[in-house]
Amino acid sequence: MLGERMPLAELCPGLETEAVLTAYCRGRTGLLADDGARWAVLILPGGGYERIAPAEGEPVALAFAAAGVQAFVLSYSVLPARWPRQFLEGAAALAWLRSRAGTYGFRPDRVAVCGFSAGGHLAGCLSCLWDHIILKEALGLAPAQVRPDASILCYPVVNEGRYLSPLGGGEALRLDRRVRPDHPPAFLWATAGDATVPAENTLDYARALRENGVPFELHLFQDGPHAMGLADRESARDEAHYNAHAAAWHGLCVDWLKGRS
Numbered sequence: 001m002l003g004e005r006m007p008l009a010e011l012c013p014g015l016e017t018e019a020v021l022t023a024y025c026r027g028r029t030g031l032l033a034d035d036g037a038r039w040a041v042l043i044l045p046g047g048g049y050e051r052i053a054p055a056e057g058e059p060v061a062l063a064f065a066a067a068g069v070q071a072f073v074l075s076y077s078v079l080p081a082r083w084p085r086q087f088l089e090g091a092a093a094l095a096w097l098r099s100r101a102g103t104y105g106f107r108p109d110r111v112a113v114c115g116f117s118a119g120g121h122l123a124g125c126l127s128c129l130w131d132h133i134i135l136k137e138a139l140g141l142a143p144a145q146v147r148p149d150a151s152i153l154c155y156p157v158v159n160e161g162r163y164l165s166p167l168g169g170g171e172a173l174r175l176d177r178r179v180r181p182d183h184p185p186a187f188l189w190a191t192a193g194d195a196t197v198p199a200e201n202t203l204d205y206a207r208a209l210r211e212n213g214v215p216f217e218l219h220l221f222q223d224g225p226h227a228m229g230l231a232d233r234e235s236a237r238d239e240a241h242y243n244a245h246a247a248a249w250h251g252l253c254v255d256w257l258k259g260r261s
Contacts, residue, residue, distance in 0.1 A: 002046055002065070003058075008074070012092040015139065017077060019089045021096075024061035024071040025104050033068055039257055040070040040106040041152070046117025046162055046227060049086070050079050053227060055114040056154075060250075061188035064114075067254045072097060072107045076122065083169035084134055090126050091135050095145040112150035112257060117164060117197055117227060120156025121175065123206065127151040127186070128178040148184050150260055152253055155190040155226060158201035179208035186216040187256050189249045196226035217256050221246040 008019040028034045041064050045056035052075045076089045087238035094111060101108040115123025131143035156175075158162045164173045171177065186209055190202040199220060209216045224243045229235035230250055236242035 006201050008089060008093060008096075012139070015088065015092050017050070017085070017089050017092075017109040019034045019077055019093075020075045021093055022058075022061070023050065023104070024058070024065045024073070026065060026068070026070065027174070028105060032079070036102065036105050036107065037072050037110070038068060038106040039110040039112060039150075039260075040072065040097055040101070040104065041097055041112045041114050042090070042097060042148075043071060043073045043114035044076065044090065044113065044122045045073065045120030046115070046119045047078065049118045049167060049257075052076070052078065053229075054060060055115070055227070055229040055235040055237055055241075056119065059230055060114070060116075063234070063250055064254070065229055069254065069257065070104050079166055083167040083173065084138075086122050086135070086167075087125050087129070087132075088138055089144045090122055091141060094126065094148065095139075095141050098145060110149055110260075111154060111249060113148040114152035114154070115156060116229065118155040120153040121151055121158065121164070121173070123148075124156055124158065124178075125173070127184055128175060128180065129172070151184045151186040152257070153186060153188045153202070153205065154204045155197055155228075156188070156198075156201060157196055157197050158205045160197055160201060163197075170255055174207045177203040179214065181212045181213050181214065183212065184213045184252070185207065185260060186214060187253050188216060189219040189221070189223035189230065189253075191221045191246060194226045204259060217252075219249055221249070225241050
């Protein structure tokens with residue numbers, strides 16, 4: 001199931017989209033871990049809502065798969081497609097994954113979302129707005145089908161207007177104002193050296209989580225630019241994006257995720 005590409009429109013009839021979901025999953029081979037209790041993660045790469053960043057897709061999915069987490073990458077719509085297209089695609093993908101948990105060997109109540117930069121914003125939308133009325137009206141989805149069981153936000157766009165204004169959607173897209181007590185447990189990381197999406201975005205989100213009593217873990221690494229992906233050589237596009245210390249985020253994240261009930 002590594003690299004299995006599935007057009008989202010075929011998986012979710014009635015959804016008009018060119019988005020593609022790609023699976024990176026371990027097959028059942030009779031191992032101890034093949035008990036159907038794995039976690040799954042829906043990965044949402046960044047790219048400023050203008051493109052899908054390759055370094056934040058397949059390399060991340062392969063790392064999760066190697067760690068025993070069934071991984072799926074969503075190549076969602078980008079500009080000029082506007083809100084709520086991306087939100088509907090992410091919600092449809094989450095609901096479809098949950099409905100196929102038995103097929104892919106994970107528990108339906110262990111579906112996480114993991115987003116980077118603009119994809120982190122989309123992951124945040126799914127974590128904050130999983131009961132939005134538009135999901136029922138446009139897709140016929142109930143909140144329980146959509147709500148992630150864990151939220152992983154990697155240097156996310158939270159309140160940067162220059163990235164959010166072209167999408168439309170207004171204040172609904174300012175995530176630090178949308179966090180509620182029923183937000184799923186969250187793992188966040190960023191770098192203090194990020195000059196593209198300043199770490200204040202992540203810190204503002206963490207503050208909102210804390211104010212609402214949501215369990216979360218936060219890692220702020222000293223060095224590294226924006227869009228580091230795994231921060232290792234498998235995903236770094238140049239030496240500046242390679243940082244062995246910051247690369248520790250993924251192991252920490254896997255430990256955190258597997259520690260969830």
